[in-house]
Amino acid sequence: MRVRTVSTDDGARLHADITGDPDGAVTVVLAHGWTLRAQSWTPVLRALRPLAHDAEVGGTRFVRYDQRCHGQSTWGTDPVTVARLGEDLFQVLRALAPTGPVVLAGMSMGGMTIMSLAGSHPEIFGDLVTGVVLVSTAAGGLAERHPRRGPIAHFVRNVPAPLVAVGQRYPRGVDRARRIFSLRHKPMLRRFERVGFGPEPAPQVVRATAAMIEATPFRTIVEFYPVLLRHDMRTQLNALARVPVSVVVGRNDQLTPVRHSREIAEAIPSATLHVEPDTGHMLLMERPHVVAAPIRKMVHATA
Incomplete structure (x- = not known):
């Protein structure tokens, strides 16, 4: 390589x-x-x-x-x-x-x-x-047709600026705080599996994908999401x-x-x-x- x-x-x-x-x-x-x-x-x-x-x-x-x-x-x-x-x-x-x-x-x-x-x-x-x-x-x-229409999806779509500001000012602190909701925790991992995969994904595939997402900085997540929706x-x-x-x-x-x-x-x-x-x-x-x-x-x- x-x-x-x-x-x-x-x-x-x-x-x-x-x-x-x-x-x-x-x-x-x-x-x-x-x-x-x-x-x-x-x-x-x-x-x-x-x-x-x-x-x-x-x-x-x-x-x-x-x-x-x-x-x-x-x-x-x-x-x-x-x-x-x-x-x-x-x-x-x-x-x-x-x-x-x-x-x-x-x-x-x-x-x-x-x-x-x-x-x-x-x-x-x-x-x-x-x-x-x-x-x-x-x-x-x-x-217009986003499938996750709950309060969380509404919040992320409509309040990107404050999130970005916090992420830019305190990037390390925010990323440390994300560990509380880590996808490595079983309840979060199961939720992620239901949203991102089919009915019977290989556990190692789910864990590997979750690890990549966890390694992505908070600022990247919140700045890109509304851009993709537009x-x-x-x-x-x-x-x-x-x-x-x-x-x-x-x-x-x-x-x-x-x-x-x-x-x-x-x-x-x-x-x-x-x-x-x-x-x-x-x-x-x-x-x-x-x-x-x-x-x-x-x-x-x-x-």
């Missing part, structure tokens, strides 16, 4: 790693979801390992990176927006995959990042980018129609329900939709082979 840092035009430093065949003919670039990190793609990369030295495709490189403010990546000077995330991905491509073909895959916020990239840089789709896989994501409408690319998906698109979602997804994936697939003539039974929003970790399958198919189609 080779570790790289991509410096953005607003000063953020994006941590990335490159695995597979360094001289591979095809590059797969992976964008993770909110509160996660590049590491969340590890199970999928294991499933895709044979592609690295597959002579039929000329070998494959895999690039995964921590989105800004997640994992080992830093904040920049620009405000957090999905458009900014799309520009970050463009700069990652320019630095680490400047020549095609490239297959992009994004989970949840990572899918939104790809959609934003398609809106701001349509010229690279069909040229540099030859295929897209969107996992457990939405093109918009999360604020995300709306439903009328700007035209560039994605230039390439094959695979949309994959868990039947039990409570955070970006199936209707959002169906809406994306219906808006893109080139898209196919796969709904995986007995899985939730964390499909990436629950059934990595289901996510790996369309990526593998697109790599072979590109070669």
